[in-house]
Amino acid sequence: MSAVAAAEERADRWGFVELVVFVAGVSTLGAEIAAARLVAPAFGASTVVWANTIAVVLVALAGGYWIGGRLADRHAHVRGLALAALLGAALVALIPLIAIPLLGATEDSLNELPGSLLALLVLVAPPVLVLGALSPWAIRLRVRSVQGAGDVTGRLYALSTAGGLVGNFAAALALIPWAGTRWTFLICAALLAAVSAPVAWSSRPA
Numbered sequence: 175m176s177a178v179a180a181a182e183e184r185a186d187r188w189g190f191v192e193l194v195v196f197v198a199g200v201s202t203l204g205a206e207i208a209a210a211r212l213v214a215p216a217f218g219a220s221t222v223v224w225a226n227t228i229a230v231v232l233v234a235l236a237g238g239y240w241i242g243g244r245l246a247d248r249h250a251h252v253r254g255l256a257l258a259a260l261l262g263a264a265l266v267a268l269i270p271l272i273a274i275p276l277l278g279a280t281e282d283s284l285n286e287l288p289g290s291l292l293a294l295l296v297l298v299a300p301p302v303l304v305l306g307a308l309s310p311w312a313i314r315l316r317v318r319s320v321q322g323a324g325d326v327t328g329r330l331y332a333l334s335t336a337g338g339l340v341g342n343f344a345a346a347l348a349l350i351p352w353a354g355t356r357w358t359f360l361i362c363a364a365l366l367a368a369v370s371a372p373v374a375w376s377s378r379p380a
Contacts, residue, residue, distance in 0.1 A: 238306020
């Protein structure tokens with residue numbers, strides 16, 4: 175391999191695809207932590223509520239992985255990934271708006287187990303489903319051969335997990351204490367939108 179080809183390969187390993195996977199990890203865990211805090215006034219912050227929060231996020235991620243893999247085979251271009259990320263950002267931004275009437279309608283009629291589960295399914299599952307689709311989509315775009323599939327998959331899931339760690343601690347230690355729960359959702363959404371919008375608005379599906 176020539177020096178130019180090697181440099182191009184290294185540059186191809188780090189770009190928009192990697193950035194959006196990392197930021198999606200930040201938004202996913204940031205939204206999870208903020209969601210538990212959001213439903214706490216209505217249903218408390220017990221182990222049951224946290225179990226519901228984690229379960230909803232895991233199920234939504236699993237569904238997102240499956241759907242993202244199927245969509246990636248049909249729309250194997252960067253713009254499709256960016257559009258999906260932009261949709262995920264919009265859904266994260268809607269969480270605090272939808273929460274106001276939803277929590278008001280459920281907190282007096284349902285106890286903590288079914289009430290928090292229903293609220294989290296409505297509020298958190300849709301955006302996390304979309305965000306979960308981004309990792310397999312990114313893998314589809316980055317895999318060039320079977321020989322490199324393991325390296326690509328490990329690298330992108332490591333980036334997603336690293337983003338999740340950043341989102342977890344940023345939400346718990348900085349965003350929620352300083353900006354508040356609702357603004358935490360909006361900041362996570364704005365970060366993902368800022369990364370994905372320029373590519374999503376591109377006229378070329380590549």
